[in-house]
Amino acid sequence: MKEVVKKKRGIQDYPRVLINFSPQIPPLKKIIDKTKINIRYALIPPFAFVHIYWDSKISELVYEVEEPYLNETEKKYKEEIVSAMENMINLGEVVEKDKEVIAKYIDRMFKILLIELGIELSYETYKKIYYYLYRDFTGFNEIEPLLKDYFVEDIECNGLNTPIYIVHRIYRNIKTNILFKDANKLANFVEKIAQRAGKYISYGNPILDGSLPDGSRVNATYTKDITSRGPTFTIRKFTKTPWTPTQLINFKTLSPEMMSYLWLLIEHKMNILITGGTSSGKTTLLNAIAFFIPPEARVVSIEDTRELNLPRENWLPSVARTSTVTGGVGEIDLFTLLKSSFRQNPDYVIVGEVRGKEASVLFQGMASGHSSLSTMHADSVDTLIKRLETRPIELSPTLMNVLDSVCIMTHATIKKQETRKLKEIVEIMNITSEGI
Structure with a gap:
């Protein structure tokens, strides 16, 4: 005893x-x-x-x-x-x-x-x-150690019996020694991600888009029907404090002259669209130039997945909500949020990413005098115009003329090192049915 x-x-x-x-x-x-x-x-x-x-x-x-x-x-x-x-x-x-x-x-x-x-x-x-x-x-x-690594930008799981890859800030794409061998264990882990993101994933609704409590963006799939290797997930990490304009200049993402020009555009409430490919730094630049918005100005942001992190008090962040039942009952999409935002007396409207019918509301808002900033996937102004003119957006050239400037972000390899650069800033003078 x-x-x-x-x-x-x-x-x-x-x-x-x-x-x-x-x-x-x-x-x-x-x-x-x-x-x-x-x-x-x-x-x-x-x-x-x-x-x-x-x-x-x-x-x-x-x-x-x-x-x-x-x-x-x-x-x-x-x-x-x-x-x-x-x-x-x-x-x-x-x-x-x-x-x-x-x-x-x-x-x-x-x-x-x-x-x-x-x-x-x-x-x-x-x-x-x-x-x-x-x-x-x-x-x-x-994957908790990967999430705690300051230098890890992306965490990518491609399914069962394949190593998880990460994107490192310094050394870029690297294979890890972590892999899932058990299908049930991986499925349970994806369910855990969904729960922490406040979302729902199942065989009937097998695709997840959401944000983790630390602000990281997550996309996941649940069944072999849509990803043949089984459940997958991709986590895009964001810094807790956004990069400042000075830091982006030090990183040589853009020149001081470019940043000064963007400052003038923001100060005079111009409408700006930031375009580029996947992971080219669109949201990073959008966050940085938001520093130029006067602190007393009211900002309303609309996103489908929370990514923006504006260091300001007079800011109303809105996030779209997916339906948890069949038939779409209870769903609040970007289109609905954007229409509502113009009744909230904003000085600036920021839309995380434009990709569908919400573009028409955004451009209508620009035309009615609401200064707007947004991002979109396009690698040139010509591509951007074509995307805006064709389905599912289908804007008229006349309405597109309310856009003042387009910033084009791109991946660039300089001295064998991958970097993100602001390729050009294009001032929109006139858009006709033939293009710019």
Whole structure:
């Protein structure tokens, strides 16, 4: 009896495990010769690190996540604890509460279950299992270290039995050592993403577009019917604080003269459309030039997935809502939000991306004197005009004349390095049925 009491007291007396989810950002340098890359830095110290190196066997860079190793006995104990904790823990409270409160709660539950199940662990094993419990209950399981990496821009899972790829700010596309081998596990993970995004995904509604609590944009699929390798997901991370105009100039995304011209356009309430390909920096530029909007001006933004992050108080952000039932009942689309926004007395209207019938409302708003900014997928002004003139938008050339300026973002390779550049700023003088 004394031994049992002693064991219980030992587990209860274990100090709480400290996890650092905000490590210092390491100063990484660009290395032109990829075969020379061999770096390691902390993601979630003291438990998760990344090792980026050139793998000569496959002749490519590898992003290797290093986490605590669990032997078979430790894995068994972890599974027992997880199974028991899932039946006891309030996941809603765990996800939404303060991190310090969550850490104490999981620590207390973990110790209670160890004693109840009669499991004896060394403190080293206790720390490792605690890390996985905290990571999985509050975060995003295997990809949580990737989400904590400041340098990761995109996380791409192409399905079962294929490595997850990331887009690194410095080293661009890299293969990771993370992959899903179990279809049910991957499907459950996609469901978890949907829940955290406040969305619904199922066999009947197998495509997800949403935003995670940290502002990251997520797209996911659920069935093999539409993605033959099984469930997939793509997460686009955004910086918590948007890039400023000065930073974009320092990055040489655009010249000081270009930025000054955009400042004048914003100041005089001109209508601007930012175009470019996928991931060319359209939203980044839109966020940056929004700094030039006077702080007292009322801004109304409309998006289908939350991406804009404007550092201002007089801002009304609106996000489209999809229907959770068949028949589209309860759906609020961009078209509806945009019509409503013009009754909210905005000085500036910002639409995250124009792609359908909402374009006609946006241009009608421009014509009625509401200064508007938006983005659209097009790689040139000619392509933009054709998209606006043809289905599903079908604007008349006369209405398109209310557009004052078009900024064209593009991917560029300079000295063998991929960059994003503002290719040109085009002032719209006149659009006829023949074009510009």
